[in-house]
Amino acid sequence: MNKIKNSKIQIFPKQYGFFPYMFLVYIAFPILYLINQSGFSRIFGFVLISLFLVTYRQLYFTMQQKAFSYWLAVQMAIVFYFCMFYDPTFLFMGFFPANFVGWYFDNKKFKIGLFCFAIIELIPTFYHGLLFSKSTLYFIPFLVIMFLSPFGIRSMNKRMELEKQLDQANEKIKELVKREERTRIARDLHDTLGHTLSLITLKSQLVEKLTKIDPERAQIEAKEIEKTSRSALKQVRELVSNMRSITIAEELIQVQEILKAAGITYHHQGLTDTSEIPPVSQNIVSMCLREAITNVVKHSKAKNCSITILKTTENIRFIVKDDGIGLKNKGIDGNGLKGMEERLSLIDGNLIITHQKGTILEMQVPIVQGCYRNESSYSV
Known part of the structure; x- marks a missing residue:
């Protein structure tokens, strides 16, 4: 039953709406003319009209095909035959092929179609001497409009095609934005929760050791775990609501806490005031610093870790160095490091990883002129 329903024949494509039916009104005039004819002329005329209607329908279904x-050639031939051997007033049927000539997007095909259309209209005009008769003022406006209509139709169709392509491009952009947003959320969850959960794990291990030797400190650390877990919940909520903005100064405080909990000595060198770095860059660098320190805690087995912030005339460099085994045998294919590279690329930054008595991770962020007004102090 569904198969029969789906195979229903369409008179005209639905996307063209009522427009194709409106044009059919003009077929009434040649039909009225043929009714007054007799014999072979009448019969053959109706055969041509029937074929003309077939071509009219098929042209709507074969817009982008060779057919x-x-x-269109058959339709033009019918119009030409009517004009030559029936009545010159059939010239007005040229509005039909003129419309379809305008559907050619290819310049060469459009010019050929326009040339053929001019032939089927001008030859009957001169053959019947319409330009030198009393009907001149009647035919010339119609001829001018017919020759201009393909250009108007073509321009309109090009605009419609561009709008269609724009809609398709917008749909693709929406899909890409959704995909990028999903990737961003996954990356943010990894960077944010990975750091916090690592801190909770380390403090939990510390509490386990302290319960027997220092119960009071164990209670303090347990409260810190609760505080950290609440902080993690808050981070998730802020992340989901897309309202979270992290400064480098805030992140450095968190860095000190996690390194202290992991038993790694923290050192800071270079620039201490990062307040004039643009908010977007601060947020991205903060997330990258968090991932870098998480990797130090998880993989380096280091005893010392330093963060150096240096400013040059071209960029600001953030150098994270540890004295452990680092990522020597891990490469840079982890999700965390890939996320760092992707984040830094958003602000035209670079990520460089080297191995020298540990691991050195360097982030280079270009200076945007006008964003850094004052020189900040350095301390070692």
């Missing part, structure tokens, strides 16, 4: 030109 389009063949059907």
